[in-house]
Amino acid sequence: MNQTDGTPVWFMRQAGRYLPEYLEARGSRDVLALSRDPEVVVEITLQPLRRFDADAAILFSDIMVPLAAAGVDVRIEPGVGPVVGDPFRAPDDLSRIGPFDSAEHAPYVSEAIRLLVKELPVPLIGFAGAPFTLASYLIEGGPSRDHRRTKRLMRDEPSFWVRLMDRLSEMALSHLRSQVEAGAAAVQLFDSWAGALDPESYRRHALPWSRRILEGLADLDVPRIHFGVGTGELLPAMREAGAEVVGVDWRVPLDVAWERIGDGGAIQGNLDPTACLGSWEACEREALAVLERAGGRPGHIFNLGHGVLPETPPDNLARLVDLVHERTAR
Amino acid sequence: MNQTDGTPVWFMRQAGRYLPEYLEARGSRDVLALSRDPEVVVEITLQPLRRFDADAAILFSDIMVPLAAAGVDVRIEPGVGPVVGDPFRAPDDLSRIGPFDSAEHAPYVSEAIRLLVKELPVPLIGFAGAPFTLASYLIEGGPSRDHRRTKRLMRDEPSFWVRLMDRLSEMALSHLRSQVEAGAAAVQLFDSWAGALDPESYRRHALPWSRRILEGLADLDVPRIHFGVGTGELLPAMREAGAEVVGVDWRVPLDVAWERIGDGGAIQGNLDPTACLGSWEACEREALAVLERAGGRPGHIFNLGHGVLPETPPDNLARLVDLVHERTAR
Numbered sequence: 001m002n003q004t005d006g007t008p009v010w011f012m013r014q015a016g017r018y019l020p021e022y023l024e025a026r027g028s029r030d031v032l033a034l035s036r037d038p039e040v041v042v043e044i045t046l047q048p049l050r051r052f053d054a055d056a057a058i059l060f061s062d063i064m065v066p067l068a069a070a071g072v073d074v075r076i077e078p079g080v081g082p083v084v085g086d087p088f089r090a091p092d093d094l095s096r097i098g099p100f101d102s103a104e105h106a107p108y109v110s111e112a113i114r115l116l117v118k119e120l121p122v123p124l125i126g127f128a129g130a131p132f133t134l135a136s137y138l139i140e141g142g143p144s145r146d147h148r149r150t151k152r153l154m155r156d157e158p159s160f161w162v163r164l165m166d167r168l169s170e171m172a173l174s175h176l177r178s179q180v181e182a183g184a185a186a187v188q189l190f191d192s193w194a195g196a197l198d199p200e201s202y203r204r205h206a207l208p209w210s211r212r213i214l215e216g217l218a219d220l221d222v223p224r225i226h227f228g229v230g231t232g233e234l235l236p237a238m239r240e241a242g243a244e245v246v247g248v249d250w251r252v253p254l255d256v257a258w259e260r261i262g263d264g265g266a267i268q269g270n271l272d273p274t275a276c277l278g279s280w281e282a283c284e285r286e287a288l289a290v291l292e293r294a295g296g297r298p299g300h301i302f303n304l305g306h307g308v309l310p311e312t313p314p315d316n317l318a319r320l321v322d323l324v325h326e327r328t329a330r
Numbered sequence: 331m332n333q334t335d336g337t338p339v340w341f342m343r344q345a346g347r348y349l350p351e352y353l354e355a356r357g358s359r360d361v362l363a364l365s366r367d368p369e370v371v372v373e374i375t376l377q378p379l380r381r382f383d384a385d386a387a388i389l390f391s392d393i394m395v396p397l398a399a400a401g402v403d404v405r406i407e408p409g410v411g412p413v414v415g416d417p418f419r420a421p422d423d424l425s426r427i428g429p430f431d432s433a434e435h436a437p438y439v440s441e442a443i444r445l446l447v448k449e450l451p452v453p454l455i456g457f458a459g460a461p462f463t464l465a466s467y468l469i470e471g472g473p474s475r476d477h478r479r480t481k482r483l484m485r486d487e488p489s490f491w492v493r494l495m496d497r498l499s500e501m502a503l504s505h506l507r508s509q510v511e512a513g514a515a516a517v518q519l520f521d522s523w524a525g526a527l528d529p530e531s532y533r534r535h536a537l538p539w540s541r542r543i544l545e546g547l548a549d550l551d552v553p554r555i556h557f558g559v560g561t562g563e564l565l566p567a568m569r570e571a572g573a574e575v576v577g578v579d580w581r582v583p584l585d586v587a588w589e590r591i592g593d594g595g596a597i598q599g600n601l602d603p604t605a606c607l608g609s610w611e612a613c614e615r616e617a618l619a620v621l622e623r624a625g626g627r628p629g630h631i632f633n634l635g636h637g638v639l640p641e642t643p644p645d646n647l648a649r650l651v652d653l654v655h656e657r658t659a660r
Contacts, residue, residue, distance in 0.1 A: 151604040198581055
């Protein structure tokens with residue numbers, strides 16, 4: 001993170017659909033196509049920083065980029081999310097994931113990062129999807145309310161599950177290492193749907209592979225952020241996986257989350273993104289409640305509890321950045 | 331609950347689509363139409379009890395029944411959930427909720443209950459939707475991933491919100507009272523989506539109305555169950571609202587949930603419904619883990635952490651009932 005005087009702040013999906021300039025840059029292309037065009041990635045990644053003084057940029061990309069680069073039939077539908085053309089249901093489906101070495105199969109990502117770090121006044125955060133979340137998209141075929149096929153498969157077909165998770169963790173590790181080598185100053189592992197698991201199932205069926213990724217980055221000496229939604233009960237495990245920073249959504253009060261993570265950890269979050277949709281007064285009130293729970297402790301990175309929603313007025317985020325900086329200036 | 335020797339067990343949505351005899355009884359009618367036909371309600375409510383020795387029956391109905399009876403344009407789409415034809419967006423929309431007195435406007439519910447209690451060998455649980463969850467359906471127009479319009483409205487339009495919540499809590503109270511008067515031996519207040527709120531917002535914007543309902547039932551002297559999904563951080567508040575029993579999903583380990591609720595409370599849950607989708611071995615393993623965390627404490631009602639999924643093999647539930655009874659026999 002940037003060395004600011006107070007609490008640093010950035011927003012998940014700060015480069016995105018709530019910005020009219022993003023919609024213009026996007027045109028009719030989908031996120032995966034945009035992600036393969038380094039110049040447009042640079043432009044979109046920089047857009048929010050022209051509007052507010054965030055303390056970090058997050059690479060514009062998508063967690064499905066490596067799978068798409070490895071030949072999986074996936075597209076990102078606006079307002080829906082990743083959709084996999086032919087969902088994975090049997091071990092043979094694994095053969096549809098081709099080879100993936102990030103430098104070779106997704107060179108446009110490193111290229112965009114190299115261009116970005118030349119222009120950026122703040123650190124760049126790279127990211128990848130965690131194996132459980134990626135497995136859910138592959139198996140369900142898209143976003144899922146209950147991940148029912150994924151969970152059934154993980155319980156009843158352990159050898160298929162292990163092979164899939166092995167593969168997905170290798171891909172994520174390659175992808176994150178090459179992002180850091182190209183200049184990313186921190187990484188975030190997005191396990192968006194891990195919160196659908198009870199803690200025992202998380203430890204058995206997801207954690208080992210997230211740990212493999214996070215520990216595989218240890219020698220690169222960059223902060224590792226581990227994030228999921230609805231993970232109140234998983235926080236100790238997510239920290240143990242090898243993360244300096246654990247990201248939390250708004251469901252857990254920040255001070256409660258911090259207790260669960262332990263004092264040595266840093267914490268990222270956790271304003272409800274819906275609090276930014278309406279009046280500034282409501283947004284400010286909720287943001288101050290987050291700051292109060294953080295209590296000025298070092299190691300708090302202010303963020304939303306999930307990505308910026310498309311209907312968010314950009315001015316609310318600009319005022320929010322200023323509010324956090326003003327209230328936490330030391 | 332029934333006076334069994336061991337831990338009582340029933341399943342949310344135990345009368346439902348996973349049973350072929352339910353699909354046959356349903357024909358092409360939707361859930362709301364079925365709910366208005368006492369004879370079919372009796373048949374469907376009894377169906378699971380012919381397959382396994384559950385310790386309670388739950389009335390076959392839907393949380394949207396009172397709103398439909400009050401003239402709101404709502405339908406239940408299979409695989410989707412409640413869909414409101416013309417979502418509520420402005421205070422004037424409140425006029426579209428007509429009068430609702432359960433005995434007068436939904437007499438078929440009491441009628442079905444009177445018929446049922448004559449036939450049932452076990453207690454019948456009545457239910458209603460809690461105001462926050464109902465408000466979300468009315469405002470979003472259907473199931474929602476993030477309840478963004480609902481939360482914006484609750485924060486920015488307090489007078490509209492209060493009027494809507496007042497109205498919904500009056501309806502739920504009338505509906506639950508008349509169910510108990512007709513013979514229901516316990517009630518469950520379903521606040522399925524309360525877990526989308528952080529604890530402060532829950533206490534400010536949802537809890538007061540759930541409390542009004544639960545406290546309004548106190549004189550009837552029946553157990554009150556208060557249930558939501560993803561409510562790990564809300565459990566103390568949900569108990570304080572006036573519930574003898576708090577229902578929890580699978581995300582919180584049962585013993586952790588019990589600590590949060592406090593020793594005086596009873597707890598219902600909390601097997602992941604997806605654990606019942608595949609092999610009996612997986613289902614058994616996960617169920618035994620729940621029982622172990624319950625530790626044989628009195629006041630545990632075994633249930634799933636959410637409703638039975640449509641792909642569930644009925645035999646898994648039958649074996650589950652026997653397992654719970656065998657393992658907890660005193």
